[in-house]
Amino acid sequence: MSKSFERYQKRKLISSYFSVVLSIALVLFLLGVLGLLVLNTKKMADHFKEQIxxxxxxxxxxxxxxxxxxxxxxxxxxxxxxxxxxxxxxxxxxxxxxxxxxxxxxxxxxxxxxxxxxxxxxxxxxxxxxxxxxxxxxxxxxxxxxxxDKPLISLLNDNVKKISLWILVASGIFAFIAFLLINSSIRLSVYSKRFIIKTMQMVGATKRFIRRPFLWTNIKLGMLGALIAMIGLAVTIYYVNDFFPELTLLKDPTTLALLFAAIFVLGVLISFISTFLATQRFLNLRTDDLYY
Missing domain, CATH: 3.30.70.3040 (Alpha-Beta Plaits)
Structure with a gap:
């Protein structure tokens, strides 16, 4: 009975970790695609302008x-x-x-x-x-x-300005949504261990001591999610470059390196902040509030 319960807990833990990694990877991948679009907005606009x-x-x-x-x-x-x-x-x-x-x-x-x-x-x-x-x-x-074609040039310039503005606005909104989604996944993961947190606190463990393993675990999950997102983005860039060689996506390794570095840092940073806030919340809760 004890071994069966342990296997159940282990499967539950793995499932929880898997959902966190998957949500982080998907959100960071979409954020990376949007970042790629932002970085190449001028390049795409230039391509159309040079057809005039x-x-x-x-x-x-x-x-x-x-x-x-x-x-x-x-x-x-x-x-x-x-x-x-x-x-x-x-x-x-x-x-x-x-x-x-x-x-x-x-x-x-x-x-x-x-x-x-x-x-x-x-x-x-x-x-x-x-x-x-x-x-x-x-x-x-x-x-x-x-x-x-004077009207076409005016229209092209106006549309490029509008599209660039909306892409920047969309990037800001999506970055905020990405933080909320990753934060929600990590918060649910920490929520499932709220009783363990409170038990450790009741036996005299400091907040820093309790928080440390949660931070380290979720940072590793954030790293893993970021690596999966980077692999997915690399594959996407490869195939997009095949279909649209005029964008020369692979000829700017510095920009791509900065984009991948930003995705990795975001994965780590959001995981750290979300875990810190989630553990802090449950550390400050009264025992009676853990059931709600």
Whole structure:
């Protein structure tokens, strides 16, 4: 009978530890995913910004030397990521593929212009800066027109600001929820041992002596939960990087190392604080209150 009870208590203890570790791991994993999203918000925003193309249309009388010089100067400019020359013939082929019809046969001539497509660096993609760049390029005598999607740029910048703000707000809220969930799991674990705490206290054990094994046990559980969360996050990052290589998640090891370190520290810190508060509560309870 005694051995059966001991096995039951052991299974109950393992089950309690398992639930604590699992809850810590899940919460820290989700927190890590959100942290990854926060750290890569600018990178994702930059990726979309750098898809914006400024088209520099050239006059028919523009000389090849002038075109080459303009392309080289644009390619070397601080604001340029890439500058590609597109001949009117290439533009006609692209347009034909897009509409599914050869418009040159219908018109009898090619109305398109030679152009240079400029992709800007993300830091320069704003309505004001692009307007200044366009005005500078437009000063060239052989430039017909500088064209870009003004409404799209304004919309993109506004949305990036809104999304960044909401991600930060969501991160703060989720971090608070994470603390509450981990705190709740640890508190339930300590609650199941409230009678042991009170018994030790009644025989003269100090609060520090009683608290120490609870702190150490739950800190170890926090470490284990953090390690599981880090493994799950590493697998997630690997597969996300495979699907979205343009985010280059694995090319920034310092940021990833800081993220994993933050997850580990959070696991330990939240476990310590939650255990300290939970044990302190039961240490201060009267014996009669333990039953409620």
């Amino acid at each position: 193309t400024v088209s520099v249309f050239l006059k028919d009388e523009a000389k090849q030397v002038e075109i080459d010089q303009l392309q080289k100067s644009l390619a070397m400019a601080d604001y340029t990521k890439q500058a590609v020359f597109v001949s009117k013939e290439e533009a006609a082929e692209q347009h034909t593929e897009a509409i599914g019809e050869n418009f040159i046969e219908f018109l009898g001539y090619n109305p398109l212009k030679n152009s240079i497509d400029v992709q800007l660096k993300a830091d320069f993609v704003s309505p004001t800066q692009i307007e200044e760049i366009a005005e500078t390029i437009q000063e060239k005598d052989y430039v017909e027109e500088v064209s870009y």
